[in-house]
Amino acid sequence: MKILVTGANGFLGRGIVSEIIKTGNQVVAAGFKTDNVTNEAIHIDGNIFEVENPYEYYGRPDVVLHLAYKDGFILNSDAHVNNFSQHANFIKKIAESGIKRIAVMGTMHEIGFFEGSIDENTPTNPMNFYGIVKDALRNYTSLIAKNNNIEMQWLRAFYIVDGTAYGNSIFSKLYAAAENGQKTFPFTTGKTQYDFLNYEDFAKYVAAAVTQENIQGIINISSGEPMRLSERVEKFIQENKLNIKLEYGAFPDRPFDSKAIWGNNEKLQEILKNQEA
Secondary structure, eight states: OEEEEETTTSHHHHHHHHHHHHTTOEEEEEESOOTTSOTTSEEEESOGGGOSOHHHHTTOOSEEEEOOOSOTTSTTOTHHHHTHHHHHHHHHHHHTTTOSEEEEEEEGGGTBSOOEEEOTTSOOBOOSHHHHHHHHHHHHHHHHHHHTTOEEEEEEEOEEEOOSSSSSSHHHHHHHHHHTTOSEEEOOOOOOEEOEEEHHHHHHHHHHHHTOSSOOEEEEESOSOOEEHHHHHHHHHHHTTOOOEEETTSSOOOTTSOSBEEEOOHHHHHHHHHHHO
């Protein structure tokens, strides 16, 4: 199987491309620059949104995994709204030109304020620009896929724990702060509960989802269990032996953050079970 991965050089892309290749599938890594992507992938640099016929240009892939996205960690960036048409046009062009399946990275922020386990039928009510636009893109992709009689996967991400300074998550920022000699890190109350996955597991699960053909639709890439934010961050500090302490209450809890939210990962577990069989 040949899989086109857009945004391959990004925080998520680099790990996901490597995991897809481990499954024995071929990857075409696309992005402005793909110098940090494994050399086992086919590299094609440039602006994906300027390609007139992406299906032909990227070598007739079987699947596209659309990861390319700007300001994903800046929840109310104007880039979300301003760039929506580019994503929609790219998806429409590649859907109409012969591809078998479109997979797109989603986010728990599509759901908005909700308490409990979310599955593919949970209503969405996004409360920031990022969630609003991702939710719109999900609906758009679903319709385009249906109109063109192709498969669609919406891979919904939750909280990803990464032990490097190169991402934009709270964990990467904490790691970077400790490396820079900070002794304290401003924090919320930490009482909210979320669904956490280590970066390596997240990349492996996404690869497992896109390299199989039986399970489609919305797939939660999640642990399936809630954990208090303070507990996971304190654990992260211990795991990485960081000399830094959390300054609880320095930031208020965001009004749109749920008290406890996690993903139902039954579909993911079925994928992993089938992979082992």
